Amino acid sequence: SFEEALQKAIRMLQVGMYGLVGNENYSFKNLEKELAYPTDERLFGIAEAFKKGWSVEKAASLTKIDPWFLHKMKGLVELEKKIRQFSLENLPLEILKEAKKKGFSDKQIAIFIQATESEVREKRKKLKLTPAVKQIDTLAAEYPAKTNYLYLTYCGAEDDVRFRPSQKKIMVLGSGPYSIGSSVEFDWCGVNTVLTLRKLGFQTIMVNYNPETVSTDYDMCDRLYFDELSLERVLDIYEKEKPAGVIISMGGQVPNNLALKLHQAGMRVLGTSPESIDRAEDRHKFSKLLDELGIDQPPWKEVTSLDEAIKFCNEVGYPVIIRPSYVLSGAAMSLVFEENYLEQYLKKASLVSPEHPVVISKFIVGAKEIELEAVASKGKIVASAIIEHIENAGVHSGDATMVVPPQKLYIETIRRVRIIGEKIARALKITGPFNLQLLAKDNELKVIECNLRASRSLPFVSKVSRLPFIELAVRAMLGLPVSNSRSIFELNYVGVKAPQFSFSRLKGADPRLGVEMASTGEVACLGDDAHEALLKAMLAAGYKLPEKSIMISLGGEENKQKFLAAAKELAKTGLTIYATEGTSKFLKRHGLQTQMLYKIHQPRQPNLRDFLVEKKIDFLISIPHTGKPAEFDSDYRMRRLAIDLGLPVITNLQLAEAFVAALRARRLDDLKIKPWSEYD
Missing domain, CATH: 3.40.50.20 (Rossmann fold)
Incomplete structure (x- = not known):
């Protein structure tokens, strides 16, 4: 039936909706506007309108949806109302059968009759009501x-x-x-x-x-x-x-x-037991495990009120990361630098996952992020790869530029990452794939999280290393013998994975990277060294290398100081360097000549807007102030205009430094085009 297909499709979106009706935490300020202007939430607005007694004709005039479909949707709203009149014990078979034919899940019905999903399932099976x-x-x-x-x-x-x-x-x-x-x-x-x-x-x-x-x-x-x-x-x-x-x-x-x-x-x-999966996913259980194993972690706390959040943040100090529990892609995650912004970010996180409290963790500024991608069998690691992020912590792992094998990690750091991985695999009796994320700073390692599943990095490390991670994991899960002799550190080449973004298609979006994932794709390239692999990956991701000029805007004194060495290298490339007023003055004090441009909002010449529009700038490096929250300010307008004009933009300091180093080390003609089989 149409109703069954519609409700199943809504659930298949995996956005937390139970179907057309029965959804919690949903309200609309202006229903007429919601119905007149299509959005991803309009379907639920239509259901809300019918609950409020609107006619099909009124809904049709606003939505321009064929009344046949609207009658079907109204029928679902009316059936919900009918089901709510009953309890689990007296719900008639005919009504239950009608609900199932019209796509109502056991969870939806349970909400209507104040029962649990398992109780509804049990009743349905006793009545021999099962799908075909x-x-x-x-x-x-x-x-x-x-x-x-x-x-x-x-x-x-x-x-x-x-x-x-x-x-x-x-x-x-x-x-x-x-x-x-x-x-x-x-x-x-x-x-x-x-x-x-x-x-x-x-x-x-x-x-x-x-x-x-x-x-x-x-x-x-x-x-x-x-x-x-x-x-x-x-x-x-x-x-x-x-x-x-x-x-x-x-x-x-x-x-x-x-x-x-x-x-x-x-x-x-x-594979890995569900109890172990829950032990890794549940913050309290995993934190307790790390303490028992003597493994360090950033301070964190689960909070359910603003007062709790303020108290914890004052204890550990800002900045902090706010995240809902059990989410992928960093949905509703936020980096908070001061108390003024705490409440709005807490509300954002709690809306995503109302069943779970919000987690606040101390954010460690300047830490390097490392990942361990591994397969274990009965708690023993049989294959692994260590991934180095070019960007420091604060950029979601899905948006990070990754390098395999690691190029800038100390041997001692690599050894300790392996030891931590082995301890966790043994404690959780892992059988199958798992991914461990860690922070490294001042020769200290802290574990962020452990996912007892395949991660989005697994295909990348499998292809770069030629290690059959999936095959090894499947054999381990089936209880078959598993062995592996190859080490990823024996590779004579380097792989770099770079994210792809769709900012040009997302009107008004700021290309600034953060803890919430924004990339919509990725590419990976191989090279004889990290410089070659990085440039290839960036070219494959859609970047164009600068031929004549590059624009630099560095927010905050700290970013200016840190980028100084890279700026000196950039000056040796022969490119014309443009810079915003503050950046230009800073570089001049350190002996670097740039052409200063006033920001877009300043009514003075020479102006950045004109140079961007006239395509006098090939590439933009715009590093936001580290301690400032994302704002729609003049720097945002600069980045947004560059994206709208199709110019490549880098907003991360470490990636900008790596890009400049690669640009100095390799010319476009130096990049070798070789088949995968020739890298060995």
């Missing part, structure tokens, strides 16, 4: 379709396929929708998992619903369920298929969040 498995008709009903494209529906009387329990059948959970923070990297992990399972003689069942993915291709697995990655639906499929187990660690955070609930419902989760 249907094949997607790929032949337009002209011939009987014999495909492995399947979905579940309550509008079917019988299953289109037969089920046979098998110890040689494995279920794999995919990554769901592409979004900032969860993209093709996790699909690569899922696809390679399926390919490895097939190679080992297993039948494969993939649950995923993104038509853009390779994992949803018709020939990729034995059975594809194009359906929700929700507790209810995964259990439905598991109970019908009865596989030997399910792999949840390859699809990113979406399936990982289901780990404990699936385990408690009786599913056999392969």
